[in-house]
Amino acid sequence: AQSVSQHNHHVILSEAASLELGCNYSYGGTVNLFWYVQYPGQHLQLLLKYFSGDPLVKGIKGFEAEFIKSKFSFNLRKPSVQWSDTAEYFCAVTGNKLVFGSGTILRVKS
Amino acid sequence: DTGVSQNPRHKITKRGQNVTFRCDPISEHNRLYWYRQTLGQGPEFLTYFQNEAQLEKSRLLSDRFSAERPKGSFSTLEIQRTEQGDSAMYLCASSSTGSKLGYTFGSGTRLTVV
Numbered sequence: 001a002q003s004v005s006q007h008n009h010h011v012i013l014s015e016a017a018s019l020e021l022g023c024n025y026s027y028g029g030t031v032n033l034f035w036y037v038q039y040p041g042q043h044l045q046l047l048l049k050y051f052s053g054d055p056l057v058k059g060i061k062g063f064e065a066e067f068i069k070s071k072f073s074f075n076l077r078k079p080s081v082q083w084s085d086t087a088e089y090f091c092a093v094t095g096n097k098l099v100f101g102s103g104t105i106l107r108v109k110s
Numbered sequence: 111d112t113g114v115s116q117n118p119r120h121k122i123t124k125r126g127q128n129v130t131f132r133c134d135p136i137s138e139h140n141r142l143y144w145y146r147q148t149l150g151q152g153p154e155f156l157t158y159f160q161n162e163a164q165l166e167k168s169r170l171l172s173d174r175f176s177a178e179r180p181k182g183s184f185s186t187l188e189i190q191r192t193e194q195g196d197s198a199m200y201l202c203a204s205s206s207t208g209s210k211l212g213y214t215f216g217s218g219t220r221l222t223v224v
Binding site: 004006011036042043044045046049058090092095097098099100101102103 | 143145148150151153154158166178201203212213215216217218219
């Protein structure tokens with residue numbers, strides 16, 4: 001069965017700081033990897049996804065993630081965060097169903 | 111069709127009562143999923159359907175929980191004899207088999223058992 005581990009539960013950054021959120025997964029088959037974001041009071045939204053090909057994927061709002069197969073990792077990055085990026089971020093992996101990590105709450109100070 | 115719709119948005123119920131939630135997926139999606147999310151946790155998989163067939167159920171889904179998707183369109187999740195530990199956000203998502211678009215989530219139903 002697949003599993004996902006997110007290392008940071010809470011991250012606080014100042015605006016313009018760079019962001020990297022860690023995600024490691026465990027799954028024996030072909031993986032599809034996702035990052036979802038949940039803004040306060042809103043539903044889960046897809047930020048970016050990896051299925052195959054270029055391991056560096058770009059998503060919405062300037063986010064990107066890199067799939068490193070040898071490290072079973074799919075870390076999320078953004079060069080310069082904004083106050084509006086304050087949200088909870090979930091890494092997820094599919095086998096036959098989507099399995100989520102426990103999430104990272106990001107707070108960006110203006 | 112603007113997305114996945116869940117009703118009601120909020121439900122407060124007394125312990126021991128039964129509750130039922132509804133999910134209307136994106137019409138062309140043949141797969142439908144139910145998840146539960148509690149504070150500080152990621153969504154936990156409960157069950158999923160492909161068309162009207164329930165293909166997998168999590169061990170989290172006790173005998174008090176039942177889900178149906180009778181015509182392969184909308185789905186209902188019923189919780190019988192609710193307990194305070196059932197208080198959570200119940201999320202529905204849909205997708206198409208083989209799609210690379212990921213899952214589309216609804217806004218959820220927040221259940222509070224008092």
